[in-house]
Amino acid sequence: MKSKKKIVLAYSGGLDTSIILKWLQKNYNAEVIAYTADIGQEIDKKKILKNAKKLGVTKVVIENLKDVFVKEYVYPMIRGHAVYEGVYLLGTSIARPLIAKRQIHIAKKYKAYAVSHGSTGKGNDQIRFELGYHYFAPKIKVIAPWRIWKLNSRKDLIKYAKKNKIPIPKDKKGASPFSVDDNLFHTSTEGKVLENPKNQAPEFIFQRTAAPEKAPNKVSYVTIEFKNGDPITINSKKLSPSNILQKLNTLAGKNGIGRVDLVENRFIGIKSRGIYETPGGTLLMTAHRAIESVTLDKETMHKKDDIMPKYAQLIYNGFWYSKARFKLQKIVDLKKNKVNGSVKLKLYKGNMTIISRQTKSTAYSMKKVSFEENKTFNKSNVERFINFHKKKLKN
Secondary structure, rough: OOOOOEEEEOOOOHHHHHHHHHHHHHHHEEEEEEEEOOOOOOOHHHHHHHHHOOOOOOOEEEEEHHHHHHHHHHHHHHHHHOOOOOOOOOOOOHHHHHHHHHHHHHHHHOOOOEEOOOOOOOOOOOHHHHHHHHHHOOOEEEHHHHHHHHOHHHHHHHHHHHHHHOOOOOOOOOOOOOEEEEEOOOOEEEEEHHHHHOOOHHHHHHOOOOOOOOOOOOOOOEEEEEEEEEEEEEEOOEEOOHHHHHHHHHHHHHOOOOOOEEEEEEOOOOEEEEEEEEEHHHHHHHHHHHHHHOOOOHHHHHHHHHHHHHHHHHHHHOOOOHHHHHHHHHHHHOOOHHHEEEEEEEEEEOOEEEEEEEEEOOOHHHHHHHHOOOOOOOOOHHHHHHHHHHHHHHH
């Protein structure tokens, strides 16, 4: 008996990918392998296994990628200070390349002829997934249900789910859920009342940050130590990359730090409004810039600032595996071996303040900057310096 063709689906266990799982079985007469990457999202492995098997899946693959995600994807991005359109720390964008890479690995392992994802036809994630697929398997077939099926609305999905006895989750108010993506780095929430930018985001949608006004009345402190540009300890305790980020998420989240309400420009040309929570990442970004300020020279820092918008845009648009991003990463990491030391932050009701920076680096000279010592800095050269730059005013 000839075995069925195989499709590897990026499966979250939620409503949309459960519907897609059933739809793929019906429309492609194929065996669907459900693939779940555990990158720190809220995950119920037993529920995923139960739901997938109830829908006729015999092979479910769940991989713990939390440390890989933080060390090989989040940390390089933090070193580049990547921020899209001024505020977005790229939490969803940075997760998709890793999922795509591992999904292709599973497809090759089980000799699947196709991969599939649950990204909508209007969003960025379809691009991020498919550029990742192409990098690792240029000839593999990609099935994007949202671009080809006739289920054109949330109402259609609910109807399909009921017909096929697929459980329909509810949000905290008992209605169909917002569109939520979460991983160890962030949580994003879109849809429903948020689609109108004049509406205030309801407080109940926030999952990992307290409202600043309800945060503790007591100040919290945290010290982050860096080695070769990456964090290695929290309050002098050495932790794995995923545990460092989890610890910072908890500290920042309870103090109301890391919320962003953004109307962004999607790659495909649509504006969308989303609520992002990136508590630990917000602390890391601030602390990393602070330690670089006392360890790197001006030219290196300014070069990094110059390339950052392009670097962030490449990640946002799905070009993590592009030659352009690889090239910029080399610039980002050129002197990361000099970025060593610790930064102490004060956290209080949605705010963070840099308390201290400590390093053995000699990039920052107390002698040169001091008002009390003038021997190590020749002020007589300053007039010549100013006169040279006066000529540039006419250029």
